[in-house]
Amino acid sequence: MIEVKNVCYEYSPDEPSLGAAVEDINLTVEDNHFYSLIGHTGSGKTTLIQLMSGLLKPTAGEIYIDGINICDKKIKTRDLTRKIGVVFQYPEYQLFEDTVFSDVAFGPKNLGCDEAEIKNRVQKALKTVGLDESYYEISPFELSGGQKRRVAIAGTIAMEPDILVLDEPTAGLDPAGRDEILSEVKRLKDERGISVIMVSHSMEDVAKVADRVIVMNKGHIAMTGTLSEVFSKSDELYSMGLEIPQISKVILKLRENNVNIKSEIYTVKDAVTEISKLLKG
Amino acid sequence: MIKTEELKFSYKSEDKVTDVLNDININIIEGEFVAVLGRNGSGKSTFAKLMNAILLPTGGKAYVCGIDSADEDKIYDIRKNIGMVFQNPDNQLVATIVEEDVAFGPENLGVEPSEIRKRVDWALDVVGMREFAEAAPHHLSGGQKQRIAIAGILAMKPQCIVLDEPTAMLDPSGRREIINTVKQLNRELGITIVLITHYMDEAALADRIIVMSGGSVCLDGTPKDVLTQRERIKSLGLDTPQVTELMYNLKACGFDVNDKIINVEECVNELLRLIKKEKND
Numbered sequence: 216m217i218e219v220k221n222v223c224y225e226y227s228p229d230e231p232s233l234g235a236a237v238e239d240i241n242l243t244v245e246d247n248h249f250y251s252l253i254g255h256t257g258s259g260k261t262t263l264i265q266l267m268s269g270l271l272k273p274t275a276g277e278i279y280i281d282g283i284n285i286c287d288k289k290i291k292t293r294d295l296t297r298k299i300g301v302v303f304q305y306p307e308y309q310l311f312e313d314t315v316f317s318d319v320a321f322g323p324k325n326l327g328c329d330e331a332e333i334k335n336r337v338q339k340a341l342k343t344v345g346l347d348e349s350y351y352e353i354s355p356f357e358l359s360g361g362q363k364r365r366v367a368i369a370g371t372i373a374m375e376p377d378i379l380v381l382d383e384p385t386a387g388l389d390p391a392g393r394d395e396i397l398s399e400v401k402r403l404k405d406e407r408g409i410s411v412i413m414v415s416h417s418m419e420d421v422a423k424v425a426d427r428v429i430v431m432n433k434g435h436i437a438m439t440g441t442l443s444e445v446f447s448k449s450d451e452l453y454s455m456g457l458e459i460p461q462i463s464k465v466i467l468k469l470r471e472n473n474v475n476i477k478s479e480i481y482t483v484k485d486a487v488t489e490i491s492k493l494l495k496g
Numbered sequence: 497m498i499k500t501e502e503l504k505f506s507y508k509s510e511d512k513v514t515d516v517l518n519d520i521n522i523n524i525i526e527g528e529f530v531a532v533l534g535r536n537g538s539g540k541s542t543f544a545k546l547m548n549a550i551l552l553p554t555g556g557k558a559y560v561c562g563i564d565s566a567d568e569d570k571i572y573d574i575r576k577n578i579g580m581v582f583q584n585p586d587n588q589l590v591a592t593i594v595e596e597d598v599a600f601g602p603e604n605l606g607v608e609p610s611e612i613r614k615r616v617d618w619a620l621d622v623v624g625m626r627e628f629a630e631a632a633p634h635h636l637s638g639g640q641k642q643r644i645a646i647a648g649i650l651a652m653k654p655q656c657i658v659l660d661e662p663t664a665m666l667d668p669s670g671r672r673e674i675i676n677t678v679k680q681l682n683r684e685l686g687i688t689i690v691l692i693t694h695y696m697d698e699a700a701l702a703d704r705i706i707v708m709s710g711g712s713v714c715l716d717g718t719p720k721d722v723l724t725q726r727e728r729i730k731s732l733g734l735d736t737p738q739v740t741e742l743m744y745n746l747k748a749c750g751f752d753v754n755d756k757i758i759n760v761e762e763c764v765n766e767l768l769r770l771i772k773k774e775k776n777d
Contacts, residue, residue: 254667255669256638256639256667257638359536359537360536360537361536386665387583387661387664387694388536388694389535389536389694389733389734390733390734391734392535392536393694394735416666416667416668418668419738456668456669456670457668457669460738461737461739462738465739465742465763465764465767468760469767469768469771472768474768474771483745486742487742487749490742490746490767491746491749493771493774494751494770494771494774
């Protein structure tokens with residue numbers, strides 16, 4: 216569990232005129248949930264991720280992971296990386312080893328795992344992202360964009376963190392590649408009971424996988440709640456530069472035309488079920 | 497505007513030749529708005545680069561504004577007329593002030609200073625960014641930066657603009673800004689648009705969709721023809737808009753629906769018709 220208490224991050228505390236990237240952040244990330252973090256560009260999403268993973272220190276406030284204050288200077292980075300793992304935007308640019316296997320092995324090696332444990336973790340992580348043994352000895356640079364991205368995600372998964380954070384994991388991927396990565400992450404979350412925090416600009420993707428949504432606006436947390444608690448406020452989302460899924464727009468328009476259909480519909484699957492009911496009378 | 501004949505492109509390294517494009521025969525006419533879809537690695541971006549002679553064909557021909565792109569003496573005539581906008585706005589802006597950035601293109605073309613002034617003001621007006629003329633690009637949002645990149649291209653008065661995933665890194669409101677700008681350039685100024693995208697709802701706005709797969713063109717038609725071929729589209733690793741998916745599924749459930757639907761408005765009207773019919777029966 217992550218608890219963020221009254222956190223503020225100023226670019227330069229000596230020069231208040233530069234302002235704060237995030238302010239008054241109070242947030243609890245519970246175990247075993249799939250969170251989506253949404254907000255306009257520059258709303259502070261990436262800063263918040265960097266704070267929660269200990270890469271930035273807050274200029275005010277505290278952050279606890281499983282009750283441990285991560286801002287405490289005595290906390291070792293290595294201990295923190297076991298708890299929270301981050302996959303940044305376009306992580307394929309961070310691949311550097313000469314084979315897929317050794318790239319994914321880099322993390323567990325640095326955690327001090329022994330050979331057998333490293334092998335075990337790398338195999339599991341690559342399996343999770345859908346890459347079989349035939350990829351192990353290939354250079355990551357020979358792979359397609361989508362495959363490289365999966366290798367990079369496997370590198371973080373192999374650290375086996377309790378909380379996995381992904382910053383726009385599907386940006387620039389084609390629809391099939393996007394759906395594969397989303398379902399792999401969802402399965403990982405369900406099988407291991409970890410928490411996932413996924414930054415996304417695609418409301419359709421958010422509706423597909425998330426059960427909780429955190430909305431940021433201009434450096435503040437604007438809303439948190441379940442998928443339907445957040446997506447039911449379409450006007451507010453729109454005013455913050457966000458959207459609702461296309462299918463939800465259809466439902467909204469039907470309701471405006473006095474069609475008696477429930478509003479909490481955010482996926483095509485639910486829409487098919489509800490509209491079928493309606494048509495069968 | 498852009499015509500290719502048996503166009504081929506392959507990369508050569510020491511020991512092997514990789515074919516990227518095979519026998520592309522395409523004719524994009526003046527004033528068209530064409531969306532190009534395809535999986536990562538299907539050759540979309542290579543095709544885009546052949547359109548303004550960043551790359552030259554290794555076989556066949558590309559004629560751009562009637563000029564053979566392999567004619568080195570005329571390369572500037574091609575570049576002047578075919579502008580390109582790429583995915584990452586931060587990689588495309590060169591100056592520290594917005595209007596200087598927009599002036600960069602025409603300056604390099606040797607346009608008269610008084611004419612440059614006129615073009616810069618006009619281009620910023622078109623993209624709705626005049627009030628930011630003296631701002632620093634790094635203070636702008638992603639959508640705003642991308643509009644400045646488009647203004648910089650417009651100031652060169654091109655006949656055609658090729659955009660390679662211009663919205664991949666943008667938030668929903670940034671995407672709306674860019675898509676509205678692109679539509680306006682096409683409808684009001686008659687500029688030919690080639691839009692490469694992974695977003696099916698963006699492609700649905702075009703006059704024509706070209707789908708690429710494995711370096712060849714495999715579908716070419718109106719958005720309605722292409723996007724409603726659901727099985728084919730899925731097998732190509734692509735997706736249909738959510739509204740199309742909804743209608744496809746309702747039809748599969750045995751309802752008598754029109755499944756040739758690609759936007760929210762059509763979808764709502766068709767559903768209202770069905771619901772009304774159901775009530776009367």
